[in-house]
Amino acid sequence: KRKIEELSMWEDARAMIRKAQAEGIETVWDRLEEQTPHCRFCELGTTCRNCTMGPCRISPKKGGKMQRGVCGADADVVVARNFGRFIAGGAAGHSDHGRDLIEVLAGVAEGECPDYGIRDKAKLVRIAEELGIKSEGRSEMDIAGDLAEVLFGDFGSRKAEVAFLKRAPESRRETWKQLGMTPRGVDREIAEMMHRTHMGCDNDAPSTLIHAARTALADGWAGSMIGTELSDIIFGTPTPSESTANLGVLKKDQVNILVHGHNPVVSEMILAAARMPELVARAKDVGASGINVGGLCCTGNELLMRQGIPMAGNHLMTELSIVTGAVEAVVVDYQCIMPSMVQISGCYHTRFITTSGKARFTGATHFDIHPENAMEKAREIVALAVDAFAERDASRVEIPHEPVPIMTGFSNEAILAAVGGTPDPLIDAMKRGAIRGVVGIVGCNNPKFTQDSMNVGLAKALLKKDILVLVTGCVTTAAGKAGLLMPEGAEMAGPGLKEVCGALGIPPVLHMGSCVDNARILQLCALLAETCGVDISDLPVAASSPEWYSEKAAAIGLYAVASGIETHLGHPPNILGSDTVTHLATEGLEDLVGARFIIEKDPEEAAERLDKRITAKRVGLGWNP
Numbered sequence: 001k002r003k004i005e006e007l008s009m010w011e012d013a014r015a016m017i018r019k020a021q022a023e024g025i026e027t028v029w030d031r032l033e034e035q036t037p038h039c040r041f042c043e044l045g046t047t048c049r050n051c052t053m054g055p056c057r058i059s060p061k062k063g064g065k066m067q068r069g070v071c072g073a074d075a076d077v078v079v080a081r082n083f084g085r086f087i088a089g090g091a092a093g094h095s096d097h098g099r100d101l102i103e104v105l106a107g108v109a110e111g112e113c114p115d116y117g118i119r120d121k122a123k124l125v126r127i128a129e130e131l132g133i134k135s136e137g138r139s140e141m142d143i144a145g146d147l148a149e150v151l152f153g154d155f156g157s158r159k160a161e162v163a164f165l166k167r168a169p170e171s172r173r174e175t176w177k178q179l180g181m182t183p184r185g186v187d188r189e190i191a192e193m194m195h196r197t198h199m200g201c202d203n204d205a206p207s208t209l210i211h212a213a214r215t216a217l218a219d220g221w222a223g224s225m226i227g228t229e230l231s232d233i234i235f236g237t238p239t240p241s242e243s244t245a246n247l248g249v250l251k252k253d254q255v256n257i258l259v260h261g262h263n264p265v266v267s268e269m270i271l272a273a274a275r276m277p278e279l280v281a282r283a284k285d286v287g288a289s290g291i292n293v294g295g296l297c298c299t300g301n302e303l304l305m306r307q308g309i310p311m312a313g314n315h316l317m318t319e320l321s322i323v324t325g326a327v328e329a330v331v332v333d334y335q336c337i338m339p340s341m342v343q344i345s346g347c348y349h350t351r352f353i354t355t356s357g358k359a360r361f362t363g364a365t366h367f368d369i370h371p372e373n374a375m376e377k378a379r380e381i382v383a384l385a386v387d388a389f390a391e392r393d394a395s396r397v398e399i400p401h402e403p404v405p406i407m408t409g410f411s412n413e414a415i416l417a418a419v420g421g422t423p424d425p426l427i428d429a430m431k432r433g434a435i436r437g438v439v440g441i442v443g444c445n446n447p448k449f450t451q452d453s454m455n456v457g458l459a460k461a462l463l464k465k466d467i468l469v470l471v472t473g474c475v476t477t478a479a480g481k482a483g484l485l486m487p488e489g490a491e492m493a494g495p496g497l498k499e500v501c502g503a504l505g506i507p508p509v510l511h512m513g514s515c516v517d518n519a520r521i522l523q524l525c526a527l528l529a530e531t532c533g534v535d536i537s538d539l540p541v542a543a544s545s546p547e548w549y550s551e552k553a554a555a556i557g558l559y560a561v562a563s564g565i566e567t568h569l570g571h572p573p574n575i576l577g578s579d580t581v582t583h584l585a586t587e588g589l590e591d592l593v594g595a596r597f598i599i600e601k602d603p604e605e606a607a608e609r610l611d612k613r614i615t616a617k618r619v620g621l622g623w624n625p
């Protein structure tokens with residue numbers, strides 16, 4: 001059995017794991033132990049359940065029995081098919097999220113969603129113009145309607161390429177064209193991935209992988225990018241602000257509501273309802289001093305970036321947040337929500353509330369929220385949470401420790417504004433080596449790792465090498481808890497980065513948002529490449545997802561690599577059963593798209609390898625290494 005210290009690097013997590021154990025509450029780590037050892041065939045990616053002649057498994061022993069499934073598929077084909085479907089799942093998640101924002105925008109334009117509006121009018125006009133929609137002399141609602149129309153079109157089958165693809169450098173688009181990797185439509189690429197991996201279709205591993213990359217690119221340059229840009233238009237483009245993080249953000253004397261999931265469409269309404277005087281008064285009536293809304297995972301990131309709400313935690317803190325006994329309600333939309341949270345909520349007075357028809361949980365209280373009725377439902381939900389406060393058992397409340405301060409809100413717009421409006425000062429700082437490179441550390445927690453040890457270890461190792469770190473998703477709270485999201489964190493950086501951060505008053509690790517907001521990083525890379533007159537793969541930039549777990553994270557990794565950004569993973573996807581697929585991912589892709597995956601579980605070693613790439617790219621650009 002692993003010691004508590006091996007499960008998480010954080011004191012707030014360890015305290016809650018101890019409390020859960022004392023109270024007999026099962027957590028993700030208990031279930032991982034029960035599931036270990038995992039099925040070896042599944043780990044290698046060599047099980048196939050795509051038809052009922054099987055299920056089949058391919059033996060890792062070369063030359064022996066079971067080298068092919070009943071249909072004749074070998075390990076390469078089975079692994080590639082499984083990986084392709086894995087990517088399709090991730091791309092579907094981000095992209096369906098993006099589509100939900102188009103629906104809100106369309107609803108706003110038609111006057112059917114009175115609870116939503118256009119908070120960033122300038123961005124609406126700017127994006128519309130970028131996509132060829134005339135704005136002059138037209139009403140905002142007309143422009144919004146046209147923008148929604150164009151972006152709905154990105155999901156279909158009638159375009160040669162998705163709209164935002166033109167943001168990518170010409171050279172990159174040419175590479176995609178040559179390889180047959182140009183994403184045409186989000187739903188099209190995902191559906192085609194499912195088709196190709198049906199028995200009897202794409203039986204050539206590299207061909208399947210190329211389409212997997214195309215599907216991932218549809219996510220990055222359309223689904224996710226639409227999610228980000230429209231969220232900014234509807235809810236406001238983030239600007240730098242301060243907040244706090246860790247379980248200490250929960251308040252003993254207040255009604256605590258945690259928002260969990262991904263889409264700001266619901267959580268923004270919950271926050272607005274929680275700030276309504278009549279609901280605050282209702283909270284006071286039940287003996288609380290107010291209503292406190294905290295964030296978990298990516299919907300937390302969305303509200304942190306735009307509204308500065310405190311972050312209670314990342315993926316592995318979600319179960320533990322309820323164990324504090326101080327949470328009246330967890331309000332979820334979709335993605336990354338452990339079904340076990342229903343059971344854990346049931347051990348306390350916590351109301352577990354679902355809001356999306358796409359993500360129902362047996363045993364939860366469901367409010368069917370649509371853009372048309374969102375505020376009315378949000379008020380009902382907050383009222384329910386307030387009333388639950390009366391049932392809180394004070395003897396079971398334990399809020400671990402003081403929250404730490406964090407800085408957030410670094411959208412591309414904010415970063416460019418901070419350096420004077422154009423990318424040039426940033427490029428100059430990179431040229432002279434004050435900032436030697438940029439690495440986006442993104443993604444999840446996975447109970448197979450000591451929580452956040454890789455996320456934080458890698459960030460710290462890179463900072464020392466004067467590499468600026470960008471974070472999104474669940475790495476945000478990790479970096480925040482480690483003190484890296486404050487300007488003072490620059491003390492941990494090398495001399496060059498420390499100087500730049502000091503001059504600008506910014507942290508050495510910049511929080512850029514949720515996981516769909518990795519599209520911001522893509523766009524930033526494209527902008528840097530265009531300004532330098534090179535391809536994205538020529539830049540001294542890289543990406544990493546040290547503790548990733550989800551299909552979505554794999555899709556992000558693949559669109560990063562396919563966009564020319566070398567990407568480190570702390571552990572491999574389930575592909576090792578195929579030499580062809582493994583070789584392509586870790587070597588062959590370099591020749592095709594100018595980047596590849598690095599698999600490395602030691603953070604220092606991973607930093608070395610990313611640094612090597614950055615150094616080589618600096619030399620290539622004629623910059624001092």
Ligand code: NFS
Pocket residue numbers: 262297298314315335336442443444445472473474475514515516549550552553
């Ligand atoms: Ni990203 Fe966000 Fe977190 Fe991982 Fe899940 S919340 S979309 S998948 S676990 S970073």
